[in-house]
Amino acid sequence: MSGFSLERGLQALREEMDAPVASFFSSCVHCGLCAQACPFFVETGDPKYTPIHKLEPMRLLWEREFTLWGRLKHLVGLGRKVTDDMLAQWEPLLYDSCSMCGRCSLVCPVGNDIAYMIRKAREGMVASGHAPEGLIAASVRAVNTGSPMGLQWKTLEVQIKHVETSSGLEVPIDRQGADYLVLLSSMEIINFPEYLEAITRIFDHAGVSWTLSRQCFEATNAGIQIGSKDIAATLVQRVVDAAEALGVKNVISPECGHAYTAIRWEGPNAIGRSYPFRVFHIIEVLDQLRAEGRLRTEGKEMDRLSMHDPCNLARKSGVIDQQRHLMDLVADNFVDLKEHGKFQWCCGAGGGVSSNERAEALKMAAFKRKKAQIEEVEPERMVTMCATCRTQLEEGLEEFNMDIPVVGLTEMIADHLVEKERA
Amino acid sequence: MAVPIRPQPRTLGDSLRQNGVSRRGFLKFCAATASMMALPPSMAPAIAAALEQARRPSVIWLSFQECTGCTESLTRSFSPTVENLILDIISLDYHHTLQAAAGDAAEHAREQAMHENAGNYLVVVDGSLPGPGSNPGFSTIAGVSNLQMLQETVAGAAAVVAVGTCAAFGGLPKAAPNPSGAVAVSDIIKDKPVINVSGCPPVPMVITGVLAQYLTFGTLPELDAYNRPMAFFGQSIHDRCYRRPFYDKGLFAETFDDEGARKGWCLYRLGCKGPMTYNACATMKWNGGTSWPVESGHPCLGCSEPDFWDAGGFYNAMSVPVGDSGNVLLAAGAGGLALGVGASLLGRHKRAAAKAGHETVTADELEQKL
Numbered sequence: 001m002s003g004f005s006l007e008r009g010l011q012a013l014r015e016e017m018d019a020p021v022a023s024f025f026s027s028c029v030h031c032g033l034c035a036q037a038c039p040f041f042v043e044t045g046d047p048k049y050t051p052i053h054k055l056e057p058m059r060l061l062w063e064r065e066f067t068l069w070g071r072l073k074h075l076v077g078l079g080r081k082v083t084d085d086m087l088a089q090w091e092p093l094l095y096d097s098c099s100m101c102g103r104c105s106l107v108c109p110v111g112n113d114i115a116y117m118i119r120k121a122r123e124g125m126v127a128s129g130h131a132p133e134g135l136i137a138a139s140v141r142a143v144n145t146g147s148p149m150g151l152q153w154k155t156l157e158v159q160i161k162h163v164e165t166s167s168g169l170e171v172p173i174d175r176q177g178a179d180y181l182v183l184l185s186s187m188e189i190i191n192f193p194e195y196l197e198a199i200t201r202i203f204d205h206a207g208v209s210w211t212l213s214r215q216c217f218e219a220t221n222a223g224i225q226i227g228s229k230d231i232a233a234t235l236v237q238r239v240v241d242a243a244e245a246l247g248v249k250n251v252i253s254p255e256c257g258h259a260y261t262a263i264r265w266e267g268p269n270a271i272g273r274s275y276p277f278r279v280f281h282i283i284e285v286l287d288q289l290r291a292e293g294r295l296r297t298e299g300k301e302m303d304r305l306s307m308h309d310p311c312n313l314a315r316k317s318g319v320i321d322q323q324r325h326l327m328d329l330v331a332d333n334f335v336d337l338k339e340h341g342k343f344q345w346c347c348g349a350g351g352g353v354s355s356n357e358r359a360e361a362l363k364m365a366a367f368k369r370k371k372a373q374i375e376e377v378e379p380e381r382m383v384t385m386c387a388t389c390r391t392q393l394e395e396g397l398e399e400f401n402m403d404i405p406v407v408g409l410t411e412m413i414a415d416h417l418v419e420k421e422r423a
Numbered sequence: 424m425a426v427p428i429r430p431q432p433r434t435l436g437d438s439l440r441q442n443g444v445s446r447r448g449f450l451k452f453c454a455a456t457a458s459m460m461a462l463p464p465s466m467a468p469a470i471a472a473a474l475e476q477a478r479r480p481s482v483i484w485l486s487f488q489e490c491t492g493c494t495e496s497l498t499r500s501f502s503p504t505v506e507n508l509i510l511d512i513i514s515l516d517y518h519h520t521l522q523a524a525a526g527d528a529a530e531h532a533r534e535q536a537m538h539e540n541a542g543n544y545l546v547v548v549d550g551s552l553p554g555p556g557s558n559p560g561f562s563t564i565a566g567v568s569n570l571q572m573l574q575e576t577v578a579g580a581a582a583v584v585a586v587g588t589c590a591a592f593g594g595l596p597k598a599a600p601n602p603s604g605a606v607a608v609s610d611i612i613k614d615k616p617v618i619n620v621s622g623c624p625p626v627p628m629v630i631t632g633v634l635a636q637y638l639t640f641g642t643l644p645e646l647d648a649y650n651r652p653m654a655f656f657g658q659s660i661h662d663r664c665y666r667r668p669f670y671d672k673g674l675f676a677e678t679f680d681d682e683g684a685r686k687g688w689c690l691y692r693l694g695c696k697g698p699m700t701y702n703a704c705a706t707m708k709w710n711g712g713t714s715w716p717v718e719s720g721h722p723c724l725g726c727s728e729p730d731f732w733d734a735g736g737f738y739n740a741m742s743v744p745v746g747d748s749g750n751v752l753l754a755a756g757a758g759g760l761a762l763g764v765g766a767s768l769l770g771r772h773k774r775a776a777a778k779a780g781h782e783t784v785t786a787d788e789l790e791q792k793l
Contacts, residue, residue: 003788008782011777143785231784231789
C-alpha cells in the first residue's frame with residue numbers, strides 16, 4: 001500500500017482521459033454559459049464556481065500530456081504543472097460547490113458533459129488524498145458496515161417490525177424468485193420510515209411480488225459521490241450479488257437520486273458486466289402499476305402542491321412524465337415550478353455535498369435558487385422523490401422560515417389507496 | 424473645284440447629324456444607354472438633350488504595356504455603330520494607333536490638348552505600366568517612361584478611364600512572375616477618379632456608356648469595390664447567364680463534345696468562371712449583339728476580374744483548388760492527421776499504462792486519512 005500521493009492522483013486522472021474528455025476539453029469555447037446554469041455560481045456570483053473552471057487541474061494535465069502543443073510547451077519548459085497545492089485548492093471547487101446535477105452539461109452549446117468530467121476529476125482527488133473528510137467517512141462506513149450512515153440490519157429490522165404492526169401486512173424478506181428486490185437508503189430508514197410502510201401497502205394493494213434482502217438493503221453509493229470507481233464497484237457488486245442470490249427479475253432503487261443513477265447507469269460499467277435483472281426507480285414502477293390499472297386510488301389532495309424533480313431522476317435519467325402522471329392521480333391543485341423536468345434547478349445537496357460538513361454554507365447558498373423558484377409559484381406543500389433532496393428542502397425551507405412541508409410522492413400515493421376489503 | 428469645307432462639328436448632335444444618324448436612331452441609342460446605366464426610361468430625353476448639346480470633350484488615349492486588343496474591340500465593328508460615332512465625335516487628340524501624326528508631332532498634339540483643355544480632358548489608358556520600382560526602360564514612348572507620361576498627363580485631367588484588364592488590374596503583364604513589375608493605373612493614380620473598365624477586352628458599349636454618362640451628367644458613374652461602373656459590372660455572368668437554368672437543375676456538360684455540350688448545358692464543370700465574374704457579356708453580348716463566349720460553347724474565363732491569369736487553369740472548375748495549394752493543403756492535412764493520430768496513440772498509450780498501473784482505492788486506505 002503506497003498511500004495517496006500527487007503522482008497517484010495524476011495517474012488516476014490519466015486513466016480517465018478518454019475520447020469524450022479529450023473532445024470536451026478541445027471544444028470548450030469559453031462562453032461561460034455553464035456558469036449561468038450552476039446554482040453555486042448563480043447564488044454566490046463568484047467566478048471560481050464556473051463549472052468548467054472546476055476542471056482546471058484535469059484540463060491542465062490533459063493539455064500538458066495529451067496534446068501536441070502542450071507536450072511541445074512542456075519540452076521547452078513552458079506551461080503550468082499540476083501541483084499538490086493546486087489540487088488542495090481545487091478540492092472545495094470539485095466537492096463543496098458541485099452537486100453533479102448536470103445542468104451545466106445540458107446548457108453547454110458545444111455539448112460538453114461537464115458533470116461527467118467532474119465525476120472523473122474526483123478520481124484524481126481521491127487518489128491524491130484530497131477528498132473531503134465527510135465523504136471519506138461515508139465511504140468507509142458504506143464499505144465496512146453496508147451503510148454510509150453506519151446503519152445495520154438490526155436497525156432496519158426494528159423499522160420493519162414497526163411497519164408490520166402499523167400496516168398489518170408482512171414485509172417479505174429474502175423471498176427467492178420475487179419479481180422485485182426493494183432497496184432502501186439509510187437516509188430513508190432513519191428520516192423517512194414512512195417510505196417503507198408506503199411501498200409495503202402499495203405492493204400489497206397491487207399484488208406485486210417483492211422482497212427485501214438481508215444481504216444488501218442499501219442502494220446508495222458513496223463511491224460514486226466521492227469519485228472512486230473501486231469503492232463504487234464494491235458497493236454495486238453487493239447489490240448485484242444480493243439480487244442474483246435471490247434470483248429476482250427487477251431491482252427497485254428507492255426515493256434517492258444518486259442511488260438510481262449509480263445502479264442504473266454507472267453500475268454495469270463499474271463492475272464491467274451487464275446485469276441479469278432490470279433496474280427501476282420506485283417512481284417508474286409506480287407509474288407502470290398506474291398504467292396497468294393496478295393502483296386504485298380515492299380522494300385527492302386539495303391544497304396547492306408543487307414538485308421538485310431530483311436531478312438524477314429528471315435530468316440525468318429522463319424520468320419526468322412518470323411523477324406527473326402519479327401527481328394527477330392524487331393531486332387536484334398541482335402546479336409545476338417554472339423550470340422543471342430536465343431544466344430544473346438542483347436543491348444543492350446532491351453529489352456528496354450533503355455528506356460534506358464543510359460545504360454546509362455553500363449548500364444553503366445554492367438552495368436559494370430553489371427557494372426563489374418555490375416563491376414564484378407559492379405552493380402550500382412540496383412533493384419530491386429523493387431523500388437527499390427532501391432533507392435539503394426541509395432544512396432549507398426551515399432556514400428561511402418558510403412554512404412549506406415536504407412530502408415523498410410514494411407516501412402520498414399510499415395515502416390514497418382504496419382500502420382492501422378485509423376478509 | 425474647291426472641295427467644300429465641312430464645318431467642324433461643335434456638338435455631338437451636329438456630329439451625329441453630319442454622319443447621317445437619324446433622330447430616331449439617336450433616341451434609341453439614348454434609351455439603350457439609359458437602361459444600361461439602370462436609369463429610368465424618362466431619362467432618355469435628358470440624355471439626348473445633354474448629348475446634343477455636349478461639347479466635344481478632349482480625350483487623350485495612352486497605350487502602355489498592351490496588345491491593342493482593347494482599341495481593336497472598340498473600333499473593329501462589323502458596321503458603323505453609334506458607339507464608334509461617339510468615338511468619332513469626341514476629340515480624340517492623341518492615340519498611337521489611330522492618329523495620323525507621328526514622332527514629335529504626335530507628342531506635340533498631346534501636349535497641346537493638355538494645355539488647351541487643362542482640368543477638363545479625359546485620359547483613357549489601356550495597358551499596364553512598369554511600376555515605380557522596376558526598370559522604366561521596359562516600356563517607353565518617345566523616350567519617356569510610361570510612369571512619367573502617365574503622371575504628367577493625368578496631372579491636368581478631369582478623370583482617368585482605365586480600359587481593359589491590364590490598365591485596370593495589371594492583366595497579362597502582371598501575371599506571375601510579372602517580369603516587368605507591371606502595375607495597374609489605380610496603383611499609381613491616387614488623386615484623380617479612376618474608372619476601371621475591365622475585360623480582356625472590355626465590351627465596347629461599356630466604354631461608350633461611361634463616356635456618355637460623363638458627357639450627359641458631367642459626373643462619373645456609380646462604382647463597385649473595384650471601381651468598375653455598377654451599371655455594367657453589377658451582376659455576375661452566372662446570374663444573368665441564359666444557361667443558368669441548367670446549373671440550377673444540375674445539368675452540366677462534362678466535355679466539349681458530349682451530349683450536354685450539344686444540348687447547351689451549363690459549362691461550370693468545364694471551368695466556367697461565370698459565378699465569380701462581373702461583366703455585361705451575358706446581357707450585351709459581342710460583335711453587335713451576335714453572341715458571346717458562353718453562347719458559343721466556351722466557358723467564361725473571368726477576364727474582367729483581377730488576376731484572372733493566375734486564378735488556376737481556364738478549364739478547371741471553380742471548385743478545384745488553384746495551383747499547388749490543393750496539394751499543399753492535402754499534404755498539410757495528411758501531416759496534421761498523422762501528428763494527431765500519433766499524439767492520440769501516445770495519449771492512449773499513456774492512459775493504458777495508467778490503467779495497467781491502477782492502484783485500487785480501498786476503504787482501509789481511506790480510513791487512514793481520517
